[in-house]
Amino acid sequence: MSDDTLPDPDSEPYWDGAAAGELRYRHCASCETVIFYPRSLCTHCGAPNPDWAVSKGQGTVYAVSVVHRAPPAFKGQSPYAVLLVDLDEGFRMMSRIIDVEPDSVSIGDRVRVIFQDGPDGRPTPYFTPA
Numbered sequence: 001m002s003d004d005t006l007p008d009p010d011s012e013p014y015w016d017g018a019a020a021g022e023l024r025y026r027h028c029a030s031c032e033t034v035i036f037y038p039r040s041l042c043t044h045c046g047a048p049n050p051d052w053a054v055s056k057g058q059g060t061v062y063a064v065s066v067v068h069r070a071p072p073a074f075k076g077q078s079p080y081a082v083l084l085v086d087l088d089e090g091f092r093m094m095s096r097i098i099d100v101e102p103d104s105v106s107i108g109d110r111v112r113v114i115f116q117d118g119p120d121g122r123p124t125p126y127f128t129p130a
Protein backbone atom coordinates (compact mmCIF):
# COMPACT_ATOMS: atom_id res chain seq x y z
CA MET A 1 0.00 0.00 0.00
CA SER A 2 1.24 3.48 -0.77
CA ASP A 3 0.80 6.59 1.31
CA ASP A 4 -2.20 7.34 -0.93
CA THR A 5 -4.27 5.15 1.31
CA LEU A 6 -3.61 7.15 4.48
CA PRO A 7 -6.49 9.43 5.46
CA ASP A 8 -5.92 13.11 4.74
CA PRO A 9 -8.27 16.03 4.03
CA ASP A 10 -8.53 14.97 0.36
CA SER A 11 -9.49 11.41 1.12
CA GLU A 12 -11.54 11.83 4.29
CA PRO A 13 -14.88 11.72 2.40
CA TYR A 14 -13.68 8.50 0.78
CA TRP A 15 -13.08 6.85 4.16
CA ASP A 16 -16.31 8.31 5.54
CA GLY A 17 -18.01 6.60 2.58
CA ALA A 18 -16.32 3.29 3.35
CA ALA A 19 -17.58 3.54 6.93
CA ALA A 20 -21.08 4.08 5.51
CA GLY A 21 -20.76 1.16 3.08
CA GLU A 22 -20.23 3.37 0.04
CA LEU A 23 -17.40 3.15 -2.48
CA ARG A 24 -16.85 6.79 -3.39
CA TYR A 25 -14.87 8.21 -6.28
CA ARG A 26 -14.61 11.61 -7.94
CA HIS A 27 -15.84 12.83 -11.29
CA CYS A 28 -14.70 15.97 -13.08
CA ALA A 29 -17.62 17.97 -14.44
CA SER A 30 -15.26 19.92 -16.72
CA CYS A 31 -13.73 17.04 -18.68
CA GLU A 32 -15.78 13.96 -17.56
CA THR A 33 -12.69 12.21 -16.16
CA VAL A 34 -13.34 9.60 -13.47
CA ILE A 35 -10.80 10.00 -10.66
CA PHE A 36 -9.68 7.26 -8.31
CA TYR A 37 -7.98 7.17 -5.80
CA PRO A 38 -9.79 10.43 -4.88
CA ARG A 39 -7.77 13.64 -5.26
CA SER A 40 -8.60 17.28 -4.83
CA LEU A 41 -7.62 18.15 -8.42
CA CYS A 42 -8.75 16.49 -11.63
CA THR A 43 -5.93 14.20 -12.77
CA HIS A 44 -6.66 15.07 -16.41
CA CYS A 45 -7.41 18.80 -16.61
CA GLY A 46 -6.42 20.00 -13.14
CA ALA A 47 -9.84 21.45 -12.30
CA PRO A 48 -10.19 21.85 -8.53
CA ASN A 49 -12.63 20.00 -6.31
CA PRO A 50 -14.14 17.34 -8.61
CA ASP A 51 -17.63 16.07 -7.72
CA TRP A 52 -18.00 13.08 -5.40
CA ALA A 53 -19.94 10.10 -6.70
CA VAL A 54 -20.87 6.69 -5.32
CA SER A 55 -19.98 3.54 -7.24
CA LYS A 56 -22.47 0.69 -7.49
CA GLY A 57 -19.51 -1.46 -6.41
CA GLN A 58 -19.76 -3.84 -9.37
CA GLY A 59 -16.75 -4.62 -11.47
CA THR A 60 -14.66 -7.06 -13.48
CA VAL A 61 -11.35 -8.60 -12.44
CA TYR A 62 -8.59 -7.07 -14.59
CA ALA A 63 -5.70 -8.88 -12.91
CA VAL A 64 -5.25 -11.28 -10.03
CA SER A 65 -2.19 -12.41 -8.10
CA VAL A 66 -2.23 -14.97 -5.31
CA VAL A 67 0.12 -14.08 -2.47
CA HIS A 68 1.62 -17.11 -0.75
CA ARG A 69 4.27 -15.32 1.31
CA ALA A 70 2.63 -12.37 2.98
CA PRO A 71 4.59 -9.30 4.07
CA PRO A 72 4.81 -8.79 7.85
CA ALA A 73 1.68 -6.60 8.01
CA PHE A 74 -0.39 -9.48 6.59
CA LYS A 75 1.36 -12.32 8.40
CA GLY A 76 -0.86 -15.34 8.85
CA GLN A 77 -3.33 -14.26 6.15
CA SER A 78 -1.75 -15.98 3.14
CA PRO A 79 -2.64 -17.32 0.74
CA TYR A 80 -4.83 -14.46 -0.45
CA ALA A 81 -5.66 -12.97 -3.82
CA VAL A 82 -4.79 -9.37 -4.69
CA LEU A 83 -6.97 -7.98 -7.46
CA LEU A 84 -7.07 -5.10 -9.85
CA VAL A 85 -10.77 -4.49 -10.47
CA ASP A 86 -12.26 -2.37 -13.24
CA LEU A 87 -15.34 -0.80 -11.69
CA ASP A 88 -18.30 -0.29 -14.01
CA GLU A 89 -18.04 3.50 -13.55
CA GLY A 90 -14.66 3.48 -15.29
CA PHE A 91 -11.96 3.37 -12.63
CA ARG A 92 -9.54 0.67 -11.57
CA MET A 93 -8.64 -0.15 -7.99
CA MET A 94 -6.52 -2.63 -6.09
CA SER A 95 -7.98 -4.73 -3.32
CA ARG A 96 -8.36 -8.31 -2.19
CA ILE A 97 -11.08 -10.89 -2.71
CA ILE A 98 -12.53 -12.56 0.35
CA ASP A 99 -15.05 -15.31 1.08
CA VAL A 100 -13.66 -17.46 -1.74
CA GLU A 101 -10.62 -19.65 -2.38
CA PRO A 102 -7.92 -17.33 -3.76
CA ASP A 103 -7.00 -19.75 -6.54
CA SER A 104 -10.56 -19.79 -7.85
CA VAL A 105 -10.51 -16.16 -9.04
CA SER A 106 -9.91 -15.50 -12.73
CA ILE A 107 -9.45 -12.48 -14.96
CA GLY A 108 -12.86 -11.44 -16.27
CA ASP A 109 -14.79 -12.63 -13.20
CA ARG A 110 -17.53 -10.31 -12.02
CA VAL A 111 -17.11 -9.11 -8.45
CA ARG A 112 -18.81 -6.71 -6.07
CA VAL A 113 -17.46 -4.62 -3.25
CA ILE A 114 -18.03 -5.44 0.41
CA PHE A 115 -16.65 -3.60 3.41
CA GLN A 116 -14.75 -5.15 6.28
CA ASP A 117 -12.32 -3.78 8.79
CA GLY A 118 -8.89 -3.52 7.22
CA PRO A 119 -5.48 -4.06 8.81
CA ASP A 120 -5.67 -0.69 10.56
CA GLY A 121 -9.21 -1.31 11.83
CA ARG A 122 -10.94 1.03 9.40
CA PRO A 123 -13.79 -0.22 7.20
CA THR A 124 -12.06 -1.00 3.91
CA PRO A 125 -13.36 -2.06 0.49
CA TYR A 126 -12.77 -5.68 -0.47
CA PHE A 127 -14.36 -7.77 -3.20
CA THR A 128 -16.38 -10.94 -3.31
CA PRO A 129 -17.85 -12.84 -6.28
CA ALA A 130 -20.84 -10.96 -7.72
Ligand SMILES: [Zn+2]
Binds near residue numbers: 029032033045
Ligand atom coordinates in the same frame (compact mmCIF):
# COMPACT_ATOMS: atom_id res chain seq x y z
ZN1 LIG B 1 -11.05 17.37 -15.52
